[in-house]
Amino acid sequence: MIARIFGWLEQRIDAFPANQPTKPPATFWAFVYHYTRPFLPMLAASAALSATIALIEVSLFGFLGRLVDWLAQADQATFWSTHGWFLAGMSLLVLLILPTLKFLYEAIVHQGLVGNFTMATRWQAHRYVLRQSMEFFNDDFAGRVSTKVMQTAMSVREVVTKVTEVMLYVCIYFTGAVVLFASTDLRLSGPLLIWLVGYLLAMRYFIPRLGKISHIQSDARSVMTGRVVDSYTNIATVKMFAHAEREDRYAYESMRAFLDTVHTQMRLVTLLTVVLNWLNGALLFMVAATALWLWSIDAVTTGAIALSVGLVLRLQGMSHWIMWEMAGLFENVGIVQDGLETIARDRTVVDVPGAKALTVDKGEIVFDHISFNYGRDAEANRGSVIEDLSLRVAPGEKVGLVGRSGAGKSTLVGLLMRFYDLDSGRILIDGQDISQVQQDSLRAQIGMVTQDTSLLHRSVLDNILYGRPDAGEVEAIAAAKKAEAHEFIANLHDAHGRSGYEAHVGERGVKLSGGQRQRVAIARVLLKDAPILVLDEATSALDSEVEAAIQEQLVNLMEGKTVIAIAHRLSTIAAMDRLVIMDKGRIVEEGSHAELLRRGGLYAELWARQSGGFLAQDAAE
Incomplete structure (x- = not known):
């Protein structure tokens, strides 16, 4: 009871x-x-x-x-009766x-x-x-x-x-x-x-x-x-x-x-x-x-x-x-x-009332005269991170973003993910303004691997399935194999006796090396299989041998997708359909690797200054 x-x-x-x-x-x-x-x-x-x-x-x-x-x-005689x-x-x-x-x-x-x-x-x-x-x-x-x-x-x-x-x-x-x-x-x-x-x-x-x-x-x-x-x-x-x-x-x-x-x-x-x-x-x-x-x-x-x-x-x-x-x-x-x-703070990035889900049939991306500054406190947009930038990425096109540190490359892809709202301009995907669609639906259509890969303090399997939670273990393992991650995952053990794909990776993935975290992140995006792919220094934490081993898989991953790739290691993006060179929040050059070298502009200068395949720091910067 x-x-x-x-x-x-x-x-x-x-x-x-x-x-x-x-x-x-x-x-x-x-x-x-x-x-x-x-x-x-x-x-x-x-x-x-x-x-x-x-x-x-x-x-x-x-x-x-x-x-x-x-x-x-x-x-006393009558007390109880009374x-x-x-x-x-x-x-x-x-x-x-x-x-x-x-x-x-x-x-x-x-x-x-x-x-x-x-x-x-x-x-x-x-x-x-x-x-x-x-x-x-x-x-x-x-x-x-x-x-x-x-x-x-x-x-x-x-x-x-x-x-x-x-x-x-x-x-x-x-x-x-x-x-x-x-x-x-x-x-x-x-x-x-x-x-x-x-x-x-x-x-x-x-x-x-x-x-x-x-x-x-x-x-x-x-x-x-x-x-x-x-x-x-x-x-x-x-x-x-x-x-x-x-x-x-x-x-x-x-x-x-x-x-x-x-x-x-x-x-x-x-x-x-x-x-x-x-x-x-x-x-x-x-x-x-x-x-x-x-x-x-x-x-x-x-x-x-x-x-x-x-x-x-x-x-x-x-x-x-x-x-x-x-x-x-x-x-x-x-x-x-x-x-x-x-x-009780207002959210700065919100879905508009009645926002519909983004549908991606082709994968065209258009940056239409966009400007952005963190904090939106620049006077008359002076010193903006991105200023009046326009760029069209055709469906299925592979575009590499190149520029010195601070040129605005990572900010550009952050705006594509709508982590921040623009100060002005529009970003369109297949003609749909991303500020008018549901944020979750937008990000569901974009696979992204970043340079600073953070994993959740959960099992390796949970981290890979984060890319597509409705997938099964077999599919997750297949993605790990494509990312050249299966071998090291099989040998993992944690302090609680869990091993392999059930082993936990620690906060932000600290129990794994940088290259191992990156391969798990790549497996996660492989499993997600989104029509638009963003690679922000995706192979930066990999040694040359592992990078070479997964290059073919990255090529397969990019097949049929619209790709925006950022890399300081220019050799990894030289084979892109088109390279876009950014400097101080603007596009200063566009073209293929060979065309840009012939022009002798900023890209040729950066290429000449690389050391060991990476961009050297600009001495004047």
Whole structure:
């Protein structure tokens, strides 16, 4: 029965809704409501139970006062016959009704809200952030972003539960106490109201300050986590340059800043606790003294003294809990405010309303007078990375992009993938403006191998199947063989005893050499078999023997596809149908390898300056 109740509550609300999340509002309460809305019925039920429990618990102190008066006045011979049924009813309340209500409350909170609320918020926030533009991720630590998503989800739940349940419980409990005191003697409620004024003044002073420092602390924690994760992610670079101590200092700065916020917070906490203890002591003294004085003038009974002192002792215990709950509320408010600044950002690259899927029949690519600058903050496009560039790649044509570092080659293919939106101009694929089609459909039609190959910290098989998830293991292995990767994959082993295609490659593929990562990436694109192929230094990490071994497969891969290839090793693209030479975001030359050498322009200069098959650095650059 209990297991059935638990299961029903756990499955009542789907923690992983399938619908695509929308941008959350950028204002605090609207942001909180955005993620709270599915849980409102359950929150209402828990709040109603919380209020009922508070009323019953306060009424028990009233019962205690009446019981003391009965015992002081009752005849033992007739006590049970006079009060038996009432005592039986109170026993039923204490032994059955109150525990049942508390069970239902705890079940709703712990089975229905604690896990699901946090996970549903985290799931939706993660899915929204995951679809942010490349610019969003380029401007922040991955560890910092992930920390904010994790922290904010939990803090949204804490804010809501504290406001709707804890505060409601406290208000009803305190209101009930005041009414109970006043019903005994109006003068007894005086000390309680004085204490409440002092309590509210203390909260008004301390709580906002705790909230403010919590906001600062949340950001400091995210920065600290981001810096530590950054060091771990780039551990090979750290060790290569023997900069462990430099990374120590880098982490120390953020840890020191975080610890400073902790010290400030703890000073406030200590002062708050001292003030609260003094207020509680004053309340106990005032209530006890008032009750004894009223008893001495026959204004109240002995039971009233028991009631008032007992309830005050209970409120003393609760006052610390209430203060910490309030401090926790404002701490979580600070975390949510900090988190929404990251999560509730507009996406800079979005699908237009009603965007259709891209269809590629031929594979023609047209760059039509495009201009682009990162950040879009150049004055009148001065210093643009790409400026008024036009280029047509015919269906099935193989075009090589050549130019010095910084000429805009990688930016051009990034714009083709629509990682960024243009400042002006259009990019067309088979006559379709890529800004008007679904981004996912665009990228599904383009296979890309980059110079900086990052693999997912999953199995080799999972990484290859990333190219086409609906393919089978047999097809993935066939692609690996074509990429000359099968032999080294078969000999892989990881720390958990997995081997071959099931071996995990480590974060960003660090367990593999650069050439091995590149071959897995090529296998992934071979499996994808998209009609448009982009090779951005695709063989740069391969030694000459392996490169020669897969050249034929790359030629086969390019067969029937529209290809844009970038390479500093000019020999790898000299056989392209056409070479496009870029310099400072513009096209300065076009033609075949032989034609460009005869012209004696920039390409001929670059060719003459290569060393070992690579472009030499321009001395004047």
